Amino acid sequence: MADGLLSVIPKAAAAGGPGWLSDLRALAITHLEEQGFPGKKNERWRFTSVRDVVDTAFEPDPTTSAAFVDEALGDDGTWRVVLAGGRPLLGDAAPPDGVSVRSLADVLATDPDLLEGHLGAAVATEQFAALNGALFTDGVVVHVAKNADVATPVHLVHVATPGDAPRAVYPRVVLIAEPGSRATVVESFLTAPGGSARHLTNTVAEVSVGANARVEHVRITDGAERSLQLAYLGARLDRDAFYGSRVVALGGALTRLELFVRFEGPGAEVELDGVYHVDDGDHVDHQLRVDHVAGRCTSHVRYRGLLDGRGHAVFNAMGIVHRDAAGSAAHQENRNLLLSDDATIDTKPHLEIDCDDVKASHGSTIGALDAGQLFYLRSRAIPEREARDILTFAFVREILDRIGHASLVARTSEAILARLPHGEALREGLSS
Amino acid sequence: MTAPQDIEGLLAKRYDAGFVTDIEQDTAPPGLDEDTIRFISAKKEEPAWLLEWRLKAFTHWKRMREPKWAKVSYPEIDYQAISYYSAPKQKPKLESLDEVDPKLLDTYAKLGIPLHEQKMLAGVAVDAVFDSVSVATTFKAKLAEAGVIFCPISEAVKTHPELVQRYLGSVVPVTDNFFATLNSAVFTDGSFVYVPKGVRCPMELSTYFRINASNTGQFERTLIIADEGSYVSYLEGCTAPMRDENQLHAAVVELVTHEGAEIKYSTVQNWYPGDENGKGGIYNFVTKRGLCEGARSKISWTQVETGSAITWKYPSCVLKGDGSVGEFYSVALSNHYQQADTGTKMVHIGKDTRSTIISKGISAGHGQQTYRGGVSIQRGATGARNYTQCDSLLIGDTCGAHTIPYVDVRNRTAQVEHEATTSRIGEDQLFYCRQRGLSEEDAVNLIVNGFCKEVFNELPMEFAVEAQKLLGISLEGAVG
Numbered sequence: 001m002a003d004g005l006l007s008v009i010p011k012a013a014a015a016g017g018p019g020w021l022s023d024l025r026a027l028a029i030t031h032l033e034e035q036g037f038p039g040k041k042n043e044r045w046r047f048t049s050v051r052d053v054v055d056t057a058f059e060p061d062p063t064t065s066a067a068f069v070d071e072a073l074g075d076d077g078t079w080r081v082v083l084a085g086g087r088p089l090l091g092d093a094a095p096p097d098g099v100s101v102r103s104l105a106d107v108l109a110t111d112p113d114l115l116e117g118h119l120g121a122a123v124a125t126e127q128f129a130a131l132n133g134a135l136f137t138d139g140v141v142v143h144v145a146k147n148a149d150v151a152t153p154v155h156l157v158h159v160a161t162p163g164d165a166p167r168a169v170y171p172r173v174v175l176i177a178e179p180g181s182r183a184t185v186v187e188s189f190l191t192a193p194g195g196s197a198r199h200l201t202n203t204v205a206e207v208s209v210g211a212n213a214r215v216e217h218v219r220i221t222d223g224a225e226r227s228l229q230l231a232y233l234g235a236r237l238d239r240d241a242f243y244g245s246r247v248v249a250l251g252g253a254l255t256r257l258e259l260f261v262r263f264e265g266p267g268a269e270v271e272l273d274g275v276y277h278v279d280d281g282d283h284v285d286h287q288l289r290v291d292h293v294a295g296r297c298t299s300h301v302r303y304r305g306l307l308d309g310r311g312h313a314v315f316n317a318m319g320i321v322h323r324d325a326a327g328s329a330a331h332q333e334n335r336n337l338l339l340s341d342d343a344t345i346d347t348k349p350h351l352e353i354d355c356d357d358v359k360a361s362h363g364s365t366i367g368a369l370d371a372g373q374l375f376y377l378r379s380r381a382i383p384e385r386e387a388r389d390i391l392t393f394a395f396v397r398e399i400l401d402r403i404g405h406a407s408l409v410a411r412t413s414e415a416i417l418a419r420l421p422h423g424e425a426l427r428e429g430l431s432s
Numbered sequence: 433m434t435a436p437q438d439i440e441g442l443l444a445k446r447y448d449a450g451f452v453t454d455i456e457q458d459t460a461p462p463g464l465d466e467d468t469i470r471f472i473s474a475k476k477e478e479p480a481w482l483l484e485w486r487l488k489a490f491t492h493w494k495r496m497r498e499p500k501w502a503k504v505s506y507p508e509i510d511y512q513a514i515s516y517y518s519a520p521k522q523k524p525k526l527e528s529l530d531e532v533d534p535k536l537l538d539t540y541a542k543l544g545i546p547l548h549e550q551k552m553l554a555g556v557a558v559d560a561v562f563d564s565v566s567v568a569t570t571f572k573a574k575l576a577e578a579g580v581i582f583c584p585i586s587e588a589v590k591t592h593p594e595l596v597q598r599y600l601g602s603v604v605p606v607t608d609n610f611f612a613t614l615n616s617a618v619f620t621d622g623s624f625v626y627v628p629k630g631v632r633c634p635m636e637l638s639t640y641f642r643i644n645a646s647n648t649g650q651f652e653r654t655l656i657i658a659d660e661g662s663y664v665s666y667l668e669g670c671t672a673p674m675r676d677e678n679q680l681h682a683a684v685v686e687l688v689t690h691e692g693a694e695i696k697y698s699t700v701q702n703w704y705p706g707d708e709n710g711k712g713g714i715y716n717f718v719t720k721r722g723l724c725e726g727a728r729s730k731i732s733w734t735q736v737e738t739g740s741a742i743t744w745k746y747p748s749c750v751l752k753g754d755g756s757v758g759e760f761y762s763v764a765l766s767n768h769y770q771q772a773d774t775g776t777k778m779v780h781i782g783k784d785t786r787s788t789i790i791s792k793g794i795s796a797g798h799g800q801q802t803y804r805g806g807v808s809i810q811r812g813a814t815g816a817r818n819y820t821q822c823d824s825l826l827i828g829d830t831c832g833a834h835t836i837p838y839v840d841v842r843n844r845t846a847q848v849e850h851e852a853t854t855s856r857i858g859e860d861q862l863f864y865c866r867q868r869g870l871s872e873e874d875a876v877n878l879i880v881n882g883f884c885k886e887v888f889n890e891l892p893m894e895f896a897v898e899a900q901k902l903l904g905i906s907l908e909g910a911v912g
Contacts, residue, residue, distance in 0.1 A: 043501070307844075323829070338844035341811075350836040353854050356826035360854035364839055366809075367847040 004055045005037065008168075009134050018112040024120040028133030038127055047314040047346040048256060048285045053228055058168035058200050061085040063161040068192060076407040078155035078186055085161070086169030087138045098148025099183060104139035104172055114143065118208050119174050126258055129232035132170045132204040139172035142185055144213070146178040153184040153218070153405060158203065162195030162226050170202045175217070179210035179238070185217050186408065191224035198253065200228040207235040207243065211265060214242040218403055220412060223252020225281055232258045237297075239265030246403045247274035247303075248412045250419060251282035251311070258287045263297040263325070274303040275396045275412070277419050278311025278343065285314040292320060292355075296327040301362075304396050305336040306416075307343035315347040319362070323354045332362035337369065337395050339388075385422045392420060460517035466490065469617055472517050476586045476620075479593060489606040489616035496610045502773040503802045503834060504742050506715060509680060516618045516651070578634050580664070581626040585653055588624035595626055599657055603686040603723045603750070611682040612719040619653035619684070627662040627693070636892055638667040652683035658693035660726065665696040667895055681740075683718045691726030691753065696734070698891055700899050703739035710769025710798070713741025720747035724756035724782075732759040733776065734890045736899040741770060746804065748777035751785035751813075758787040761887040765903060766799030766831070775805035775822075775836075780813035780846070791822035792884050794903075795831035802834040809846040816846045824854040825883055827876075877904050 009032055037054045038045040063085040073080070079096055082089045088103045095101045107114060120133070140156055156173065175185055189201060209215050221229060229252055235243050249255050261270050276284045290299045305313050319330040332349040349362040369391050377387035396416060403409050417423030460471055469490055473483040498509070575582050581592060589596050606616040627633050658664055681703070687695050697720075706713025716739075722731035733747040743766075749758030760776035778787035793801040803822045824833035835852045857879050865875030881888070881900055888896045 326829075336841075338841065338846070341844055342842075343844065344842050345840070347839045348837060349850075350834070351852065351854055352832070352834040353824070353826065354832040356829045356831065356856040358826070358854060358856070362835065362850075362852045364837070364850040365848065366839060366841045367849075368844045 004057060005053065005131070006032070007057065009033075009131070017108050018116070020116055020120070021108065021112070025134055028130040031130045032127065032134060035127060044287060044316065047312075048254070048283065050230070050254075053200065053230070053254065056166050056198070056200075058166045061161060061163070061167040061169045061199070063159070063192070065089070066157070066159040066161065066192060069157050069159060069190065072190060073157070073188070073411070076155070076411060077405065078153040078407070080155040080157055081140060082157045082159060083140065083171055084159045086136075086171040088140050095154065096150050096152040098145050098150045098181070099154060100143045100145075101154060102141050102143075104141050104174065105137060107141045114176070115141070115174060118176050119172070119206060126232055128202055128230040129204050129234075129258070132172060132202050132232065135170040135202075136172040136204070137170070139174070142173070142175045144175075144177045144181040144183040146210075147180040148178075148183070149181070150183040153186045153216075153408075155186040155188065158187065158189045158201060159192055160189070160199040160201050160224075160227060161192040162197055162199040164195065164197055166197045166200070168200035168202060173203065173205040175205065175207045175215070177207075177209045177213040177215045180212045181210065182214045183216070184405070185215065187217070187219045189221040189227075189229060191222065191227050195226070198226045198228055200230065203229075203231045205231070205233045207233070209235065209237045209241040209243050209268075211238040212240050213238070216244045216246070216404060218246045218248075218405075218408055219257070220248045220408070220415075221252060221255055222250050222415060223255045223282060223284070225253055227252045227255070229255045229257075231256065232260070234260045234262070235270070236262045236264050237268040237270065239294075240267040241265070242269050244271045244402075245273065246399075247272075247286070248400070248403075248415070249274070249276040249284050249286070250415055251278055252284065253281060254283050254285075256285040256287070258289075260289045260291070261299065262291040263294045263299075266294045266296045268294070269298045270300070271402070272299070272301045272303075273399050273402050275305075275399050275416070276303070276313055277306040277396075277416060278308065278313045279419065280309035280311065282309075282311040283313075284311075286316070288317040290317075290319050290330060291322065292325040292328040292330060293322050295325045297325070298329040299331065301332040301334075301349070302399060303334045304399050305334070305345065306339060306392060306396060307336060307345055308339040310340075310342040312344045313346075315345070315349070317349040317362070319351045319360060321351075321353045321355050321358050321360065325355050326357040328355065328358045328360075330358070330360040334364040335395075336364075336366045337392060338366060339368075339392065386425055389417075389420045389422050389426050393417060393423070393426060459515050462515045463512050464514070464516055464618065468516050472618060472620060475517060476589070478586075478589055481597060482589060485601070485606065486617050489613050490618075492607050493610070493613040493617055496613060498610050502744050502804075503800065504744055504771040504773050506742055509715075511614070514680060517620055574634060578631055579628045580631060580633050581624065582637055583624055585622045585624040585655060586620075588655075592624075592626065595657065596624065596655070599655055599686065599688055601686075603688060603721050604684050604719050609719060611717045612684050615651045615653060615682050615684045615719070619651040622653040622655070622683070624654075625656040625664060625666065627658045627664045629659045630661045631659075632662065633664040636665045636667055638669070650679070650681050650683070652681075654683070654685040656685075656687045656695055656697070658687075658689045658695050658729075660690045661692040663694045665698070665892060667698045667700075667892060669700040669702070669895070669898070680715045681717065685718070685720040685747075687722035687731055689722070689724050689726060689729035689731055689756075692728050693726065694730040694732070695722065696732045697722070697747070698895055699733075699735040699737075700891075700895055700902065701735065701737045701739050701743070702902055704741075705739050705768060705770045706741040708768050710741070713770070714739065716740040716743045716745065718745040720745060721750065722748070722758070723750045724753050724758065724785075726756070727753040727782070728755045729753050730757040730759070732761075732890070734761040734887065735763070736887070736891070736895075736902065737762070737764040737772060737774060738902050740772075743770075743772040743774050746775050746777055748779070749787065750779045750781065751787065752781045754782040755784045756782055757785070759890075760787075760789045760791070761890040762791045763794070763884045763887045763899070763903070764792070764801060765794045765796070766801045767796045769798045771800045773802040773804055775803045777806040778808070778818060780807075780809045780816040780818070782813060784815040785813055786817045787819075789818070789820040789822070790886050792887055793822070793824040793833055794827065794880060794883070795824065795833045796827040797831060799831045800834075801832065802836060803852075804836045806838040807840070807848055807850075809841040809843050809848065811842045813843050814845050816843065818846075818848045820850040822852045823883070824852075825880065826854065826856045
């Protein structure tokens with residue numbers, strides 16, 4: 001245990017930076033010291049074990065470049081920033097009009113007031129958010145100016161570069177959308193080739209959506225077998241704001257996202273869409289929480305999962321309607337397709353409602369491919385293997401389409417097809 | 433709309449069944465240790481194996497900690513302050529109802545359960561449990577003719593020890609959970625039913641429980657066994673007198689069905705819920721579980737929960753036999769400061785097993801209502817199917833409704849569907865009823881009864897009537 005993750009946590013908050021940041025770090029450290037890391041007795045960690053992670057001594061990831069990214073992603077019509085070793089590689093190219101993208105370390109050194117109130121939520125509730133809170137040194141700040149309408153997506157590419165010993169990065173992302181602005185932010189999580197040891201990416205992203213602002217946030221994880229992802233994403237919405245989260249999680253030894261949304265002003269809306277795929281050796285866990293603190297807000301959760309091989313997926317969504325949040329609407333849906341005999345799904349979409357003026361619903365389904373649909377395709381002379389893939393792909397395509405940007409829809413569709421047993425044939429069919 | 437103060441006035445309807453019958457009690461002093469268990473066991477003239485079984489449970493219980501995961505809150509229970517045995521003074525064996533203490537009969541009359549009337553009208557055999565000892569058992573002869581054994585479990589221990597020894601703790605092991613283990617150590621009485629092979633029980637079996645003595649936790653133990661191809665329907669209904677101190681009720685119910693057998697277990701629970709300030713009331717912490725041991729067997733739980741300060745129970749089915757069926761139909765109402773954390777667990781082990789869950793929760797006043805359900809499809813449960821629907825209705829802006837369904841699937845041929853909704857009574861529905869000349873209260877009753885209809889349809893007829901009435905009384909005026 002002495003060599004594990006707890007050993008990298010400093011005893012006291014690092015000096016320097018604004019006072020509120022030191023307080024925050026101290027709080028995170030105290031929380032970790034008191035709570036330790038979660039075990040199976042912790043309700044939210046019942047189906048996901050982090051024992052391996054906690055017992056591993058990770059060293060910092062020293063990488064400072066990631067040349068493979070341009071080739072891997074090609075020209076996808078986004079404005080990209082690569083984060084290697086948890087630090088942004090900011091070039092000379094100017095970001096799209098209306099948005100500034102800077103290194104977090106830089107902002108903390110020169111303009112810390114910008115971050116006060118935007119950085120630091122939830123350090124004391126979630127252990128791995130606290131871990132990041134105690135350890136982050138850098139990251140990215142995306143600041144969208146008031147009333148700006150930014151058409152080009154800002155794309156943050158987090159690169160994990162595994163070495164011969166376990167490595168870890170703790171980047172932090174702050175996204176501030178000022179009132180009336182519109183923007184799309186994409187986060188991709190890629191694993192660089194080479195290296196045999198595991199790599200932990202422990203991220204925290206904090207999103208503040210101002211009044212009347214509209215933010216699309218796409219998150220694509222290509223889980224590699226050595227990849228460990230423990231991420232926290234917190235979004236707060238002011239009056240009449242909109243936040244659309246589109247998550248695509250493709251496997252990984254451990255891919256966990258805690259996605260917490262809080263309505264702080266009335267009339268706001270969120271859409272939380274997600275697609276996950278697990279196969280042999282994959283463990284994907286989504287923990288969602290939507291807090292209806294203010295009234296007249298609407299939340300839609302739509303997650304679909306494909307479960308193959310010996311994969312294990314966990315889905316847990318909590319919709320909370322507080323006492324004074326009259327006129328709330330909270331809807332959750334989680335559908336899963338089981339493709340193998342050995343896959344496991346644990347799903348728990350649940351609602352806690354303390355207000356009577358509310359419309360809430362949740363639904364979950366788990367099942368295999370529909371025999372009738374398969375028969376129909378086969379009767380049209382489509383071989384069974386292909387027919388299976390067509391139906392499997394169609395099951396998630398509906399959600400992928402909601403990502404909006406054609407290049408990103410194409411990229412995620414390709415990635416899913418590549419994971420299906422006979423996706424190649426289908427891919428050709430789609431591209432022709 | 434009714435003014436808020438009127439609503440509060442109407443919500444404050446008092447508990448009608450609140451009275452105390454004064455009968456001399458043979459009560460054990462408060463406290464729990466091995467001697468208490470030996471005392472209970474001796475009082476019941478139990479065989480040595482049962483005493484050992486109890487002591488084993490007690491030893492284990494001492495190492496257990498009270499669970500805290502439910503969404504209910506209550507002051508710490510002092511298990512040493514509870515008296516674990518209370519029985520009306522032992523009388524000579526009774527041949528007919530005439531010999532029963534008239535005060536006792538009077539109690540039942542006040543509750544609207546006149547035994548002798550029921551004998552003639554309802555065709556229901558009643559094994560009335562007054563506190564802990566069964567005092568009157570009817571229709572024994574008719575049941576004996578069919579070969580059905582229906583008696584207090586303390587009697588079954590003496591007359592059918594082999595059956596009790598074989599099945600007791602086979603569904604809910606002594607080490608199962610804190611309250612079940614406590615029950616195993618100190619249970620006093622309860623019902624025992626055995627339906628032999630191929631027998632369809634000629635009548636519906638019924639037990640009315642009544643908690644009476646102050647400060648007496650009641651630890652019922654019910655065991656129902658349906659042998660191959662048999663069928664039995666069992667009704668359980670409860671009321672308790674008004675009392676300021678909280679009373680703990682930790683019962684255990686075990687059901688076993690063999691090949692092709694079916695048990696239908698219905699509950700109407702109307703224990704004292706505490707007063708309008710949340711003072712007093714029963715804690716109902718019950719473990720109910722059925723095992724579908726044989727192929728094509730079926731267990732169906734139906735419950736209407738309107739009483740108790742805290743209801744914390746999950747009648748469950750373990751679907752072990754291939755093609756076995758589990759059902760759970762529930763209406764739970766929490767008004768005033770009542771709390772309910774209830775639901776079910778369906779464990780699919782056998783092939784082609786099916787389960788249905790229909791849960792309707794109604795919250796009013798400061799009531800807190802949680803549906804917590806588990807559906808587990810294990811690796812070998814090929815072709816398993818589950819359908820779950822849980823709806824919540826909120827009346828007033830100070831109550832809460834929570835839905836926590838766990839679904840765990842490990843077989844790809846499984847089909848699991850879960851649906852849930854939470855809303856208040858539709859204003860358009862209310863308006864429609866009102867413009868047809870219904871009073872607001874009648875309109876709410878109508879809508880709530882419609883909301884619960886799917887569950888009431890599953891209740892035996894007499895119970896369905898009682899349940900509707902109960903719901904109406906419990907909800908009187910609770911219109912927001």
